[in-house]
Amino acid sequence: MLDRKFIVENAELVERNCRHRNVAADIGRFVELEGRRRARQAEMERLNQEANRVSKSIGEAKDPAERDVRKNRGRALRDEVAQIKTELDRIEGELAVIQSGIPNMSHPDAPVGVDDKANLELARGKTPVREFHDHLELKQEVTVQVERPGTALLPQFDFRPLDHVELAEKLDLLDFEAGARVAGHGFYFLKNDAVRLELALQAYALDVLSSEGFTPMTTPDLARNEILDGTGYIPRGPETQIYSIENSDLSLIATAEIPLGGLLAGRIVDADELPVKLCGISHCFRTEAGAAGRATRGLYRVHQFTKVEMFAFTLPEASDAMLEHLRGLECRIFDGLEIPYRVVDTATGDLGGPAYRKYDLEAWMPGRGEFGEVTSTSNCTDYQARRLGARYKVKGEKGTHFVHTLNGTAIAISRALIAVLENHQQADGSVAIPAALRPWMGKDEIRPRQ
RNA sequence: GGAUGGGUGGCCGAGUGGUCUAAGGCGGCAGUCUUGAAAACUGCUGUGCCCGCGACGGGCACCGGGGGUUCGAAUCCCUCCCCAUCCGCCA
Numbered sequence A: 001m002l003d004r005k006f007i008v009e010n011a012e013l014v015e016r017n018c019r020h021r022n023v024a025a026d027i028g029r030f031v032e033l034e035g036r037r038r039a040r041q042a043e044m045e046r047l048n049q050e051a052n053r054v055s056k057s058i059g060e061a062k063d064p065a066e067r068d069v070r071k072n073r074g075r076a077l078r079d080e081v082a083q084i085k086t087e088l089d090r091i092e093g094e095l096a097v098i099q100s101g102i103p104n105m106s107h108p109d110a111p112v113g114v115d116d117k118a119n120l121e122l123a124r125g126k127t128p129v130r131e132f133h134d135h136l137e138l139k140q141e142v143t144v145q146v147e148r149p150g151t152a153l154l155p156q157f158d159f160r161p162l163d164h165v166e167l168a169e170k171l172d173l174l175d176f177e178a179g180a181r182v183a184g185h186g187f188y189f190l191k192n193d194a195v196r197l198e199l200a201l202q203a204y205a206l207d208v209l210s211s212e213g214f215t216p217m218t219t220p221d222l223a224r225n226e227i228l229d230g231t232g233y234i235p236r237g238p239e240t241q242i243y244s245i246e247n248s249d250l251s252l253i254a255t256a257e258i259p260l261g262g263l264l265a266g267r268i269v270d271a272d273e274l275p276v277k278l279c280g281i282s283h284c285f286r287t288e289a290g291a292a293g294r295a296t297r298g299l300y301r302v303h304q305f306t307k308v309e310m311f312a313f314t315l316p317e318a319s320d321a322m323l324e325h326l327r328g329l330e331c332r333i334f335d336g337l338e339i340p341y342r343v344v345d346t347a348t349g350d351l352g353g354p355a356y357r358k359y360d361l362e363a364w365m366p367g368r369g370e371f372g373e374v375t376s377t378s379n380c381t382d383y384q385a386r387r388l389g390a391r392y393k394v395k396g397e398k399g400t401h402f403v404h405t406l407n408g409t410a411i412a413i414s415r416a417l418i419a420v421l422e423n424h425q426q427a428d429g430s431v432a433i434p435a436a437l438r439p440w441m442g443k444d445e446i447r448p449r450q
Numbered sequence B: 001g002g003a004u005g006g007g008u009g010g011c012c013g014a015g016u017g018g019u020c021u022a023a024g025g026c027g028g029c030a031g032u033c034u035u036g037a038a039a040a041c042u043g044c045u046g047u048g049c050c051c052g053c054g055a056c057g058g059g060c061a062c063c064g065g066g067g068g069u070u071c072g073a074a075u076c077c078c079u080c081c082c083c084a085u086c087c088g089c090c091a
Helices: A004-009 A011-021 A027-058 A064-101 A164-171 A176-183 A193-211 A225-231 A257-262 A316-336 A383-388 A413-423 A435-441
Strands: A120-124 A215-218 A222-224 A250-252 A268-270 A276-285 A304-314 A341-345 A357-365 A370-379 A391-393 A404-412
Touching: A004 A011, A004 A027, A004 A064, A011 A027, A027 A064, A164 A413, A193 A215, A193 A276, A193 A304, A193 A316, A193 A404, A193 A413, A193 A435, A222 A225, A222 A257, A225 A250, A225 A257, A225 A383, A257 A276, A257 A304, A257 A383, A257 A404, A304 A316, A304 A413, A316 A341, A316 A357, A316 A370, A316 A404, A341 A370, A357 A413, A370 A413, A383 A404, A404 A413
Parallel strands: A215 A276, A268 A391
Antiparallel strands: A120 A341, A222 A250, A276 A304, A304 A404, A341 A357, A357 A370, A370 A404
16 A cells, blocks of 8 residues: 555645556545544544543542542543544544555556556567468478568477467376366366476476575465455455455465565564565465456466465665566576567556556467466565565664565466477477476476377 | 463563553663773663654554453453464374
């Protein structure tokens, strides 16, 4: 959430930002209520002060009659306070509702637009996209090259590429049918080399991030709703993406961002302990409510997957640079996997609540014939930290400040599997293992079973 | 699941109705001493909000959350949550 004083003092900026974000929030009402809250607050404090004075004077009163007079005075004052408190609570409630609906401010360079159509492509990965064109004369050359402005000559598929579901069937890597039988549509079993691939992808990501000073962690796959709220996830309501555990205040996490953010909830750290760089491995659970019928085939949109997540707590002045750092690592990881991708600067209307700026990596997915999101990294500035109560203190200085939080996908296994299988497939239906994964796979390719 | 104990400032920990304006310690900051450092000693040191041009100025609230009793609650009552230990079961 945003700071109340900031909202009041920058009402026009906040209002404009809400428009850019495509969010309806009654800022005018908020400013009015906050003004009233302060006035009532001041009034209540004045009465409390008076009542405290009266209470203290009772012990000093000489005769019983005088004591009774003062007691009555004290009682009257406390009654008045109680009335104001009731009104204050009502105002406070309405303020909190509006406040929690106001999204974070946006980075001045983030592309402005109400939805993902305004997203801006910033860069491409090192690995060129391979496409398949029916009209090309396949017999002439094994690899056809076409020219594209601004890039090197691009290799093309010289065969019609399969999608990961077809590949997985040939290679016996996935069982969606059994997943559906056991847990319903959207669940799946990984089998055989897909299991090794998952472990290899985790090990590879962990390897890169450990060398960059991230502390590896596995996290609880459940978190208290309070922590979900703090990180900006909404555990209840019809639109929720979150599975909640019945008869408890726990939910299944949608990403390790949730428990990792919760790590410093309600805590104050020394400024010289920052930045804290964490690398969390967890399962991720998503109901995908409202996503019915959209890209439901295969692993693209599933209810459970494993993810290696980067998370950072930084000083405010360090968060912009940290976001670039996280983006750079995502690029390094996917370049290392020899997967073609593009980097997208997310438009204001597509940022969600907590993000100040967000970059997505979209990998080329030959089976879909389009780019699909595989990672996402966000700078949430102090928006999450304020709600979580994650603060830092500078030695020798008075007071505390909110840290900045950032998160970024290192590897989301399900979508990474799509990208690896589809981009590294070979004409005979086998899949070449990218060199970066071979140490953990113990083999160079996945071949169909004999 | 059963039993018990407990939630107090950055941390540890005392405190069972009115100098709690929360003892004491640790840590931190500043100073004295010292060639320098350590030790020792002295002082300062919680969070949030409000008032104020500002202060090393004033005020209010906060002892797990909420509610109650009282002129007055960390302290008494109700309720909820959380944590720890032991036992049982179990990977």
